[in-house]
Amino acid sequence: MFELTAEEQLRTATDDDSVLVWAAQGFTGGARAWARGRAVAVASPALSGRDRIAVRGPVEDLLPLLDELLAFVGPSYRPFGDAGLLAELCARREGLELSGRFGWMQRTAAGLSPLDGVGAVGVGTVGTGAFAGRAAGEGVGGQGRAVAHWLAPGELDEAAELIDRHFPASHAHPHRPGVRAWAGVRDEAGRLTAVAADAWPAPAVGLLAGVVSDPVHGRGRGHAAAACRLVLDGILGRSPCAALMVDAWNEPAIGLYRRLGLEHRTLDAAAQR
Incomplete structure (x- = not known):
């Protein structure tokens, strides 16, 4: 070799x-x-x-x-x-x-445009250091649309609690290395209801990971979709390809990611006995 x-x-x-x-x-x-x-x-x-x-x-x-x-x-x-x-x-x-x-689901920047029904995104810039966050209670835009923003450092403990409650198996976590930035959505009461991560980025391929939605206050309202969309916009603003990994059984998540323009490819993993 x-x-x-x-x-x-x-x-x-x-x-x-x-x-x-x-x-x-x-x-x-x-x-x-x-x-x-x-x-x-x-x-x-x-x-x-x-x-x-x-x-x-x-x-x-x-x-x-x-x-x-x-x-x-x-x-x-x-x-x-x-x-x-x-x-x-x-x-x-x-x-x-x-x-x-x-x-393994992926898409390129070609044809990227706002999609109906997936929520709006907040204005923010991903860079090094702190990320600009939106104040509590500003997570829902006009006509009830979910609005995502880049989480500030002071919001990461709350994001960790959301993940620990509803997706403890997530490899992406605010208290572990590997994540470049977190996006999130807050509801009318100021609760953090959905998060998504820009994680383990390569120069030509960025990864969406750590997607979590509160099953009571966030699910079915476009909150996870809005967080995902902001991360995808960030990735595709700097890299030609955005991708993610999703469990084969998780059809609702696969459906969401297809609506966000990602194409599906089936992968297997193996281990030595």
């Missing part, structure tokens, strides 16, 4: 595959990529909460590449990639078994 050390090399070797380009994280944080024949694998530590290996290519090239790579990086790394490829890998490599299925 030979190592790919630049993002342009990786994008060329993978036909600009957003999964592998995102996994490389711009070759920061310890991520490394290798190729063998037409197969490519990207090993990235602590990526969205796990040590992961993104893979693609014909299985006859990928099998020996994965053998070498797993021996090098260790058993904590979990391969993931297109469902058909992972099924074939697990069938042909002893000790590797499927461990989960999820959706």
Whole structure:
């Protein structure tokens, strides 16, 4: 196998595959990529909460590449990639078994425009340091439309409480590293009812994560959609592609993300027995 050390090399070797380009994280944080024949694998530590290996290519090239790579990086790394490829890998490599299925959903900036029924977005700029937040009670716009804003540092503990109550399995969390910025929506009473994160960004692919909505005060009112839309606008203002990962069983979330213009791709993950 030979190592790919630049993002342009990786994008060329993978036909600009957003999964592998995102996994490389711009070759920061310890991520490394290798190729063998037409197969490519990207090993990235602590990526969205796990040590992961993104893979693609014909299985006859990928099998020996994965053998070498797993021996090098260790058993904590979990391969993931297109469902058909992972099924074939697990069938042909002893000790590797499927461990989960999820959706990878993505869209580009092309054609990005306001969508009916998904809520408005507040005005804010994502940068380094503090983010401009909207005062409590200003979360709903005219005619009851949900209005999202970038959360200020003083709102992050409240966001953490919302996530801990309603999505404790979220890898994106205000008290853990990996998130660039949080968007949120408040209802008429000033309650934080929905949040979404701009997390683990790569130069060419940004990730929407940590989407949580209060089931009593936020769900069904467009609050999560408005938070997601603000994050997507932020990502697509600086990167050509925005993506997210969603559980395969979560049809309501998949439907929301489709309405936001994201296309679905089925991925599987595997683990060593």
